[in-house]
Amino acid sequence: MKTTNNKIMIAVLSVLFGLIAGALIMLFFGYNPIAGYGSLISSAFGTPQNIGEIFSQMTPLILTGLSFLVAQQAGFFNIGMSGQLYAAWVGSVWFALSFPQLPSFVIVLGASVVGVGLGAIAGFIPGVLRAKFGASEVIITIMMNYVILYLANDAITSGFPNSIKQTVDSSNQVGNHGGISLKWLSDLTNQSSISAGIFIAIIATLLIWFVMKKTTLGYSIEAVGKNADAAKYAGINEKATQIWAMTLSGALSGLGGVTEGLGHYGNVFVQNSTPETGFNGMAVALLGSGSFLGVVLAAALFSALTVGGAGMPNISGVPTELVSIVIALIIFFVGTGYLIDLLIEKIKSADNASSNKSSGGGTKGRKKQLAETKKEAQV
Amino acid sequence: MSFLSILALLISTTIIYSAPLAFTAVGGSFSEHGGVVNVGLEGIMTMGAFSSIVFNLTFGSFLGAWTPWIGLAVGAIVGLAIAWLHALATVTLRADHIVSGTVVNLIAPALGVFLIKVIYGKGQTNQINQSFGYSDVPLLDKIPILGKLFFQNTSYPALLSILVAVLSYYVIYKTRFGLRLRSVGENPQAADTLGLNVARLRYEGVLLSGLLGGIGGALYAESIALNFAVSTIAGQGFISMAAMIFGRWNPIGAMLASMFFGLSQSLSVIGAQIPVIKNIPSVWLQIFPYILTIVVLTIFFGKTKAPKADGVNYIKSE
Numbered sequence: 303m304k305t306t307n308n309k310i311m312i313a314v315l316s317v318l319f320g321l322i323a324g325a326l327i328m329l330f331f332g333y334n335p336i337a338g339y340g341s342l343i344s345s346a347f348g349t350p351q352n353i354g355e356i357f358s359q360m361t362p363l364i365l366t367g368l369s370f371l372v373a374q375q376a377g378f379f380n381i382g383m384s385g386q387l388y389a390a391w392v393g394s395v396w397f398a399l400s401f402p403q404l405p406s407f408v409i410v411l412g413a414s415v416v417g418v419g420l421g422a423i424a425g426f427i428p429g430v431l432r433a434k435f436g437a438s439e440v441i442i443t444i445m446m447n448y449v450i451l452y453l454a455n456d457a458i459t460s461g462f463p464n465s466i467k468q469t470v471d472s473s474n475q476v477g478n479h480g481g482i483s484l485k486w487l488s489d490l491t492n493q494s495s496i497s498a499g500i501f502i503a504i505i506a507t508l509l510i511w512f513v514m515k516k517t518t519l520g521y522s523i524e525a526v527g528k529n530a531d532a533a534k535y536a537g538i539n540e541k542a543t544q545i546w547a548m549t550l551s552g553a554l555s556g557l558g559g560v561t562e563g564l565g566h567y568g569n570v571f572v573q574n575s576t577p578e579t580g581f582n583g584m585a586v587a588l589l590g591s592g593s594f595l596g597v598v599l600a601a602a603l604f605s606a607l608t609v610g611g612a613g614m615p616n617i618s619g620v621p622t623e624l625v626s627i628v629i630a631l632i633i634f635f636v637g638t639g640y641l642i643d644l645l646i647e648k649i650k651s652a653d654n655a656s657s658n659k660s661s662g663g664g665t666k667g668r669k670k671q672l673a674e675t676k677k678e679a680q681v
Numbered sequence: 682m683s684f685l686s687i688l689a690l691l692i693s694t695t696i697i698y699s700a701p702l703a704f705t706a707v708g709g710s711f712s713e714h715g716g717v718v719n720v721g722l723e724g725i726m727t728m729g730a731f732s733s734i735v736f737n738l739t740f741g742s743f744l745g746a747w748t749p750w751i752g753l754a755v756g757a758i759v760g761l762a763i764a765w766l767h768a769l770a771t772v773t774l775r776a777d778h779i780v781s782g783t784v785v786n787l788i789a790p791a792l793g794v795f796l797i798k799v800i801y802g803k804g805q806t807n808q809i810n811q812s813f814g815y816s817d818v819p820l821l822d823k824i825p826i827l828g829k830l831f832f833q834n835t836s837y838p839a840l841l842s843i844l845v846a847v848l849s850y851y852v853i854y855k856t857r858f859g860l861r862l863r864s865v866g867e868n869p870q871a872a873d874t875l876g877l878n879v880a881r882l883r884y885e886g887v888l889l890s891g892l893l894g895g896i897g898g899a900l901y902a903e904s905i906a907l908n909f910a911v912s913t914i915a916g917q918g919f920i921s922m923a924a925m926i927f928g929r930w931n932p933i934g935a936m937l938a939s940m941f942f943g944l945s946q947s948l949s950v951i952g953a954q955i956p957v958i959k960n961i962p963s964v965w966l967q968i969f970p971y972i973l974t975i976v977v978l979t980i981f982f983g984k985t986k987a988p989k990a991d992g993v994n995y996i997k998s999e
């Protein structure tokens with residue numbers, strides 16, 4: 303309970319410090335931080351359309367956040383979410399546009415299967431290479447991001463038949479056949495890009511929570527992530543579990559790609575680099591510090607910042623990029639939680655001393671415990 | 682084109698594309714020999730590119746042909762500053778190395794474009810006027826055949842990158858500093874027992890990687906990209922990291938691997954002029970180096986061992 307409280311404190315303080323640092327940057331460059339953040343908030347929540355946009359942006363972030371979380375539980379660092387998402391995005395749109403004669407229910411289902419499948423394969427490959435050959439999943443997933451980027455871009459420009467293309471490097475809109483936009487939601491939010499994706503993301507969150515907390519697979523993944531040797535000794539097939547975890551992680555990122563393709567954008571177009579949404583999922587998972595509710599809340603925060611940030615230049619002149627800087631700083635503070643841990647520690651021991659209830663050695667014991675948890679995290 | 686001309690073109694383009702990778706990959710090997718994984722090379726290169734372009738645009742008209750060279754130094758200093766952040770986070774504040782490196786990668790392009798908008802009021806800079814061009818090396822270019830292949834239409838900073846790789850090899854494997862750095866990356870406990878300052882040595886390793894990575898980014902900007910925008914560096918830092926691993930954490934290996942990546946990058950640029958290769962769809966040329974990295978990592982992993990304590994925070998027990 304104590305550690306959970308600390309994690310929440312670290313997350314909240316990191317957001318606070320990130321925003322303060324952003325304010326200092328604005329001050330330094332001659333912008334008014336109050337006007338800057340004011341314009342951020344007013345553009346994020348000012349119109350129903352932008353509120354819809356926040357939900358739309360949240361959708362893939364929740365899914366990639368979950369994706370990172372599942373891999374992390376198995377002791378993996380999945381940096382390939384961006385590529386896994388892009389593969390699924392292109393695949394799902396391709397399917398949806400290629401078979402317009404099918405009933406739309408079948409199109410959506412088929413496109414989802416194709417997308418999630420591609421994401422799962424993109425997660426399976428690094429999973430196998432790490433589990434069977436010991437190759438670093440960090441490097442493999444980074445390399446796969448580029449492989450997928452070039453293959454997918456090539457698929458759009460020279461693979462897609464002209465009949466499903468709008469321009470040389472973008473596809474037609476999925477539109478009424480394979481789209482997952484909901485009319486009542488779009489009408490409610492003044493035709494924002496919100497779609498049924500948000501419900502898919504919430505359902506996926508509940509499902510993954512159930513899998514991770516209540517099933518043997520979830521238990522195995524956690525055991526392998528904590529200590530692969532001990533898990534093996536306890537009779538868990540640690541390699542198969544690792545591969546399953548990476549495949550599941552890839553599938554979740556893939557689902558994020560499907561919602562981008564059929565929901566948020568409704569089409570697919572050539573990218574300069576693999577979609578940033580994939581990388582931001584890592585940020586979301588880190589800020590959510592391993593909790594499912596945390597992931598959803600962090601995704602909401604980042605989406606609100608991004609949507610609000612887009613409106614900042616027009617109202618207060620602050621460049622949009624400030625938001626990316628603030629988000630990166632928030633992750634920096636979460637990542638260096640040690641600093642905040644020490645701070646909380648100091649405040650607590652000061653409290654103890656003032657109330658004369660200090661039993662002695664509290665600080666040292668906590669420090670040692672901290673060092674141990676850090677060590678554990680490294681393994 | 683004659684065979685010799687094609688070969689000369691291929692070599693000169695390869696060496697120009699590989700030099701930024703080589704500087705950065707060699708830098709990365711310093712960091713990792715000291716035990717700090719540096720996924721942030723991409724961000725370090727981005728800041729190097731940003732600062733050298735801003736410097737170049739500002740002082741180009743006063744400094745003339747010297748501008749790009751001083752630009753490299755500016756990139757080095759800025760790279761150093763960014764690497765210091767990574768060292769602070771990983772060594773002093775015990776952050777996860779990959780998280781910290783990712784933060785560097787996230788913050789660099791955002792900060793770069795933010796500052797470009799503050800300075801120039803638009804999202805990307807103009808083209809620079811003073812760039813590294815092609816030049817002939819005096820005397821050496823007169824050597825028959827070899828001169829034409831290696832010393833005509835080449836670039837000085839590219840030749841410098843080879844020199845730096847050799848020098849770095851010497852520093853890491855033949856000097857006292859190198860021995861100490863490696864011992865900190867292999868077994869920090871033992872190094873600590875022998876009275877070495879683990880934290881200090883790790884800082885030095887990371888800072889060297891920032892210095893060289895900054896030069897790499899600046900060189901890429903001033904010889905290939907020629908301006909700064911959000912996508913200027915687009916993956917060069919990650920390729921450098923792959924080159925470093927491909928080269929087995931050995932500076933000369935990293936340099937050779939960079940040349941290989943440089944070759945395949947240049948093929949997708951000049952491939953259309955070369956027989957046989959022009960028939961291969963460009964997408965295969967684009968993904969080839971990445972696929973090969975994956976294959977090599979998988980097959981030869983047993984032989985490509987990272988320094989033992991690479992990525993492990995050292996916490997001195999109280």
